[in-house]
Amino acid sequence: MVDTYYTQEAHGPFALHDIGSLELEEGGTIRNCQLAVATHGTLNAAKDNAILVPTWYSGTSKIMEQAYIGPGRALDPSRYFIIVVNQIGNGLSTSPHNTPFPAGGARFPRVRIGDDVRAQHRLLTQNFGLERLALVVGGSMGAQQTYEWAVRYPDMVRRAAPIAGTAKNTVHDFLFAQTLVEAITSDPAFADGFYAAPGEVHRGLLRHAKLWAVMGWSTEFFQQRRPQALGFSSLDDFITNFMQAYFGPMDPNNLLCMAWKWQHADVSRHTQGDLKQALGRIRAKTFVMPISHDMFFPPADCLAEQRLIPGSEFRPIDCIDGHLGLFGTHADYAGQVDKHLAELLATPA
Structure with missing residues (x-):
């Protein structure tokens, strides 16, 4: 199934860019590193209308387009040149499953x-x-990349909007992510990452999907029967035809590559x-945008970091769906995000 999942038909259109060999912080090297990139709109002559959108855990450029980009939206292709870059390990860019022997699969290096x-x-x-970015905006692991951009390249990033994510992963969130890892790796069919086919690890992938159902959505999401509002007849129907349908086709080693990155994010x-000193480097006009009912990246954790960023603003999004409200499942979500992003883009920076 993985052979048909990570394709142009499922997640395109995107173009592959070979950026050459990438030496990694943990000591490995990705040779002929390929980044899968989707672009929307046109870069203007001044090259000052570029917006970067990195992807989140398990997400691809297609879901970012569907949830955040379009005519009349804050991220409007008629005004901006929007570049969506699939993170390493997500299955479209260089990842464990598409890296040839001997460096692929379970031998893929730490990123x-x-x-x-x-x-x-x-x-x-x-x-x-490009020498400047009008905005870097991303959710969850995309927020982690947004913070890294603003700290690492402060002169290049004019505005930053981390949504539902933190600059330094918390111990609590590390443990959450570890349960996701162990859900997959505890499946005997995982075979230390040397499985013959991703579908063999279906029990682990199902446990992984169920844990996401527990932590990705909020208690209010279930209390207010949001699965039924989204068209699912029962909890079992929601778990099978939303959660498992989403995560089930993915490659386990790809998910583990991203999970390790997520756990070790730290600007x-x-x-x-020194987190205060790191966040003090940020020169971008920054809106910190947590989701009100997020159990992975609670607003209080995001607020503590926002207070360390010079000239930043705290712009929480009221959404009872929780972390996975990032998908745009709630009718009120997109309007709030667009309002904040439009205001940020209108702010001189």
Whole structure:
């Protein structure tokens, strides 16, 4: 099934850009690193209307387009040149499942959020000739990349909008993600990552999907019968035909690659562990945008970081769906996001 999942038909259109060999922070090297990139709109002559959108855990450029980009939206292709870059490991860009022997599969090297951002920087500067970004905006792991961009390249990022994510992953969230990892790796068919086919790990992938159902949505999401409002007849129907249907076709090693990055996200690596000093580097006009009922990245965690960012604003999104409200499942979500992003883009920076 994975052979038909990570395709142009399912997630396109996108173009593959070879950025050459990428030396990784953990010591490995990705040779002929390929970034899958979807673009919307046209880069203007001044090259000052570019917006970067990195992807989240399990997400691809297609879901970012569907949930955040379009005519009349804040991310309007008639006004901006929007570049959606699939993170390393998500299945479209270089990932465990599409890297040939001997470096693929379970042997795929450890990748950090910083590696993704350095790869994206190389792509944007060398392939697109960009020196400034009008905005970097991403949700969840996309927010982690947004923070890394703003700290690592403060002179290039004019505005930043991390949605439902933190600059330094918390111990609590590390443990959440670890349960997702163990749901997959505890399946005997996982075979230490040397499974013959991803579908053999279906029990682990199902447990993984159920854990996402527990933590990705809020208690209010279930209390207010939101699965039924979304068209599912029962909890079992929702788990099978939404959660398992979404995660089930994915490659386990791809998911584990992204989960490790998520767990180890930390911009304070740049300042010997001093988070205040790291966030103090940010020059971008920044709107920190947590989701009110998020159980992975609670608003309080995001607020604590926002207070360390010079000139930033705290712009929470009221959405009872929780973290997976990022998909745009609630009718009120998109309007709130667009309102904040439109105001941010209108702010001189």
